[in-house]
Amino acid sequence: MKKISIIAMILLLVSVFSLAACSNSSSGENTSGGTGEEKDGKGNVTLRFATWDSGEALKIQQDIAKKFEEKNPGVKVQVEAYGDGFDQKLAASFGAKNPPDMMYMWNFPAYYESLEPLDQYIEGDSEMDMDDFYQGLFNYSRMNGKIYGMPAGFTTRVVYYNKDLFDAANVPYPKDGWSWDDFKEISKKLSDPSKKQYGFGIVPEPDTYDLQGLVWSNGGSFISKDGKEVKGYMNSPETIESIKVLSNLLKDKSAVLVGGKNQQSGDDIFKAGKIAMWESGIWPLEGFKEAKINFGTVEVPSFGDKPAKGVIASSAVSVAKDSKHKDLAYKFVKFYSSAEAIKMRTADLPVRISVVKELNMEQDPTLSPFYKMLERSDDTPAFLLNNNWNEINRNLSAAVNAVMLGQDAEKLLNKAVQDSEKYIKK
Numbered sequence: 228m229k230k231i232s233i234i235a236m237i238l239l240l241v242s243v244f245s246l247a248a249c250s251n252s253s254s255g256e257n258t259s260g261g262t263g264e265e266k267d268g269k270g271n272v273t274l275r276f277a278t279w280d281s282g283e284a285l286k287i288q289q290d291i292a293k294k295f296e297e298k299n300p301g302v303k304v305q306v307e308a309y310g311d312g313f314d315q316k317l318a319a320s321f322g323a324k325n326p327p328d329m330m331y332m333w334n335f336p337a338y339y340e341s342l343e344p345l346d347q348y349i350e351g352d353s354e355m356d357m358d359d360f361y362q363g364l365f366n367y368s369r370m371n372g373k374i375y376g377m378p379a380g381f382t383t384r385v386v387y388y389n390k391d392l393f394d395a396a397n398v399p400y401p402k403d404g405w406s407w408d409d410f411k412e413i414s415k416k417l418s419d420p421s422k423k424q425y426g427f428g429i430v431p432e433p434d435t436y437d438l439q440g441l442v443w444s445n446g447g448s449f450i451s452k453d454g455k456e457v458k459g460y461m462n463s464p465e466t467i468e469s470i471k472v473l474s475n476l477l478k479d480k481s482a483v484l485v486g487g488k489n490q491q492s493g494d495d496i497f498k499a500g501k502i503a504m505w506e507s508g509i510w511p512l513e514g515f516k517e518a519k520i521n522f523g524t525v526e527v528p529s530f531g532d533k534p535a536k537g538v539i540a541s542s543a544v545s546v547a548k549d550s551k552h553k554d555l556a557y558k559f560v561k562f563y564s565s566a567e568a569i570k571m572r573t574a575d576l577p578v579r580i581s582v583v584k585e586l587n588m589e590q591d592p593t594l595s596p597f598y599k600m601l602e603r604s605d606d607t608p609a610f611l612l613n614n615n616w617n618e619i620n621r622n623l624s625a626a627v628n629a630v631m632l633g634q635d636a637e638k639l640l641n642k643a644v645q646d647s648e649k650y651i652k653k
Contacts, residue, residue, distance in 0.1 A: 271303045274552060274559060275327035277320075278306060279313035284574045291568050295559055302555065326547040328556040332376045333542050335368060336611060343546040344373040348557040355561060359579050363604045367611070368543040376543025377564040380575035382508035383537040383600035384440055386528075390521040392417055392424070392503040403526040403599060407472055410528040414481040417503040427482040428493045428502040429473050432628045435620055436538065436608060438470070443536035443606045444529055445469045449623060454612030457647050461623060462640040470627060471636045478633065508540055509576055509597060524596045537600035538608065615650040622646040
């Protein structure tokens with residue numbers, strides 16, 4: 228899956244509009260000739276599939292493509308690896324009316340008008356068991372009530388903790404259901420600034436996308452559910468309290484800023500044993516294992532009796548509206564969403580309930596917190612609720628970054644709301 232970056236999203240939207248005007252532009256990776264109907268010398272239909280993955284994950288996708296070809300004689304799947312230039316190349320291909328037939332997708336607000344709604348295919352497909360998917364994932368690939376992508380991979384966020392540091396301080400390991408009061412107490416016990424060791428690591432410019440889980444857990448939100456109001460949401464007491472949880476940890480030296488300019492990443496500092504707890508998704512898990520860190524994972528803390536909420540970083544597979552082979556492209560998306568293909572994608576957390584149960588992943592102590600958080604990840608992120616969220620988010624991000632540096636949260640969030648009103652009303 229791809230981790231969402233708000234900054235990248237802003238740059239992407241600029242490129243979408245500018246590149247769409249360039250009718251003769253191309254992705255620089257495409258070799259199918261531009262018609263979408265190309266056949267190879269043997270008369271095979273060629274489907275193009277664009278991905279952002281590389282390395283082993285790309286090899287797995289190529290293997291899935293080969294498996295699909297075996298099941299569908301006469302079809303060839305051309306896997307196009309766009310890498311770090313994925314968004315720019317995809318935007319260019321849409322602008323040139325020469326997109327791949329299928330593609331990985333995350334930024335549905337930017338792209339959905341160029342994608343094929345899948346509802347009619349799903350409704351006419353008796354083999355597609357929609358109830359076998361974790362339903363919260365569709366909050367991220369549905370626009371205006373229509374599904375534009377089938378879930379491919381996801382991660383929620385959990386707290387990683389260093390067992391050796393807990394043992395050395397004689398502090399019991401955290402358990403699911405713990406609270407932010409528990410967290411603050413534990414973090415304080417595990418901090419020793421004289422040794423440059425801290426209970427928790429916080430990035431100096433937190434991604435507001437990731438912060439939504441924290442805010443939702445306290446009953447707050449950055450924006451109303453209909454996407455039409457930020458006043459009373461972004462600056463609500465619940466939202467303010469949520470953001471202050473992090474800044475207060477920094478003030479009492481129970482946490483430290485990590486991953487800033489010219490600093491080591493939080494992942495690396497966690498590996499070095501200088502922070503006892505680190506909140507993240509699935510991405511660093513294998514690296515921690517390879518580094519032989521004695522670690523565990525646990526759900527994020529809750530605010531008292533309010534349930535801890537999660538935010539999802541997700542990916543889906545979509546079909547281009549301009550594809551000349553939509554039925555066949557949907558067939559590939561369906562296969563990519565099948566239990567067989569999901570089991571091949573070892574870098575992803577499975578999106579089907581039946582696969583998770585078959586592999587006993589819910590009983591895996593390291594992985595189960597991710598799925599427990601998924602069950603409570605039923606809120607819709609702000610960027611899916613308002614077309615002007617990028618402009619609004621600039622104000623919010625500036626406020627949050629200043630709060631992390633010790634400035635007044637209430638004052639800053641009130642100003643962010645005031646500065647955002649003109650975008651809400653557009």
